[in-house]
Amino acid sequence: MALDVGMVLKNPGQVYPFRADVELPQFEVLGDPVRFQDTRVAGEFFCTGDNRISLRGEASTVVASRCSRCLEPVQAPLSADIDALYTRQPDPDDPDLYVFEGHSLDLEDAVKDALLLELPLQFFCSPDCKGLCPVCGANLNHGTCTCQEGNVVTGPFSALKNIVLKDEEV
Ligand SMILES: [Zn+2]
Ligand SMILES: [Zn+2]
Structure with a gap:
């Protein structure tokens, strides 16, 4: 115009x-x-x-x-x-x-x-959006996925494992 x-x-x-x-x-x-x-x-x-x-x-x-x-x-x-x-x-x-x-x-x-x-750099559907499961990609706002149940990784290498998983997604 x-x-x-x-x-x-x-x-x-x-x-x-x-x-x-x-x-x-x-x-x-x-x-x-x-x-x-x-x-x-x-x-x-x-x-x-x-x-x-x-x-x-x-x-x-x-x-x-x-x-x-x-x-x-x-x-x-x-x-x-x-x-x-x-x-x-x-x-x-x-x-x-x-x-x-x-x-x-x-x-x-x-x-x-x-x-x-x-313009904000990021948008969120809601302030407490739960995001996607880093393992299976399920939208956690719609409910929990099976990887979330009884498969919680803890210990000194859990952070490392998350990094590896993120890389695999790409
Ligand atoms: Zn969201
Ligand atoms: Zn999952």
């Missing part, structure tokens, strides 16, 4: 409100697929002169990823403040500037960057 900034450029200093839906492509965080769904942004923008546009607002989205422990799908709401400055020419001294062309100002990069700053 791009904003038409024709009017904004003609009236420097005049503040215009905006509201938009933004489609963002799926990406990966630490190997986990992450998607921002129903991403919306609302705020205001104005021309600061010199063909620059200042844009402020708030983006909200629903993050779809998977639980870091049990790998089940997880959704979580996420919001972020946006404070972006757009220019026509990229400035090597200021890599934080966003670039716009003609009368069309693209929101995707600024919205994605702001949301990424707020």
Whole structure:
């Protein structure tokens, strides 16, 4: 979704409100697929002169990823403040500037960057997710597996055994 900034450029200093839906492509965080769904942004923008546009607002989205422990799908709401400055020419001294062309100002990069700053590195389906059995891979939230019963490994080599088992999974 791009904003038409024709009017904004003609009236420097005049503040215009905006509201938009933004489609963002799926990406990966630490190997986990992450998607921002129903991403919306609302705020205001104005021309600061010199063909620059200042844009402020708030983006909200629903993050779809998977639980870091049990790998089940997880959704979580996420919001972020946006404070972006757009220019026509990229400035090597200021890599934080966003670039716009003609009368069309693209929101995707600024919205994605702001949301990424707020994105947790890991998601959990619940705070006390029990994860997967390291032996058979069963989801322990759905009940115990047979390896958990009467087969608890203790002693000086139990930690070592867990490491070996983890390696075998890969
Ligand atoms: Zn989980
Ligand atoms: Zn098991």
